[in-house]
């Protein structure tokens with residue numbers, strides 16, 4: 013856990029009064045002492061494991077999808093942009109898949125958008141076999157290039173801070189955060205919503221007593237859509253999320269593989285929320301992008317050949333452990349495991 017001194021550093025920014033939940037999450041994740049700037053979170057040994065870390069087949073299927081779209085619809089110089097590459101595992105699997113078709117990487121300007129300095133170093137180390145000069149790292153997306161782009165991400169959009177609203181007896185409240193000086197810890201309070209713009213929106217939500225929104229996530233995605241509209245390209249994002257109305261808030265904190273309160277272990281634990289895909293799809297439509305796919309991870313991986321790929325791997329290499337491969341694929345596509353919770357959204361202007 014962060015020392016009292018470090019908690020106070022986060023607190024000092026807002027010590028006078030209560031502040032919004034998204035501001036708290038932003039500080040807990042992205043401030044100097046925040047989780048994403050100081051922890052190495054991803055992998056079997058660490059806080060959570062992601063799909064590319066579970067199986068190489070995940071990245072191979074995405075790789076084939078990217079290759080096909082580039083060949084059919086771009087076939088010239090382009091930006092290949094990964095958002096939040098983690099350990100670089102997804103890229104490694106895509107890069108290996110693309111070896112059958114060298115023109116893909118010959119034409120690619122590779123950009124990694126990564127906020128975590130330690131993860132940037134891990135990516136460099138894990139990908140040192142790749143011609144480093146061709147990968148550019150940045151903390152934020154820049155929209156200067158005029159080339160068409162292929163942008164992809166896995167578990168990136170769930171990292172954005174959210175705001176939460178709830179309706180009690182026909183009055184809308186927003187969740188805020190306060191610091192208790194005596195107990196030296198944070199707690200949440202509800203404040204009446206007074207913004208007319210927000211109230212107008214909330215009042216239009218039919219039969220919905222809660223609303224969770226990440227304005228920063230929506231804005232980030234909107235910038236991507238505008239960029240694709242202007243310069244052509246495709247965006248493939250995979251994340252856990254929902255499409256229909258929410259029954260419960262989705263904000264969660266994970267520490268040592270267990271769910272905890274967002275107010276504990278500040279700076280040491282992951283805080284995430286499910287992506288509202290309905291809103292992302294609306295943003296893509298408003299920007300006149302085509303919605304190529306919106307499916308569950310299960311349907312995406314099966315449609316683009318994960319079962320055939322597993323068979324091929326087993327036929328090609330008799331040393332592979334069939335039970336292990338079965339388990340990996342099951343974890344990715346089983347509806348009770350990651351299969352349904354994770355969704356794949358693909359939007360394009362190609």
Ligand SMILES: C[S@@+](CC[C@H](N)C(=O)[O-])C[C@H]1O[C@@H](n2cnc3c(N)ncnc32)[C@H](O)[C@@H]1O
Pocket residue numbers: 048054062063064065095096097098099102125126127128131151152165166167168171
């Ligand atoms: C949950 S991890 C997923 C990593 C990887 N995509 C995978 O599937 O294993 C989120 C990644 O996004 C990065 N990240 C989170 N928010 C970011 C932001 N706003 N800008 C840039 N990188 C961010 C994290 O540091 C991390 O690399």
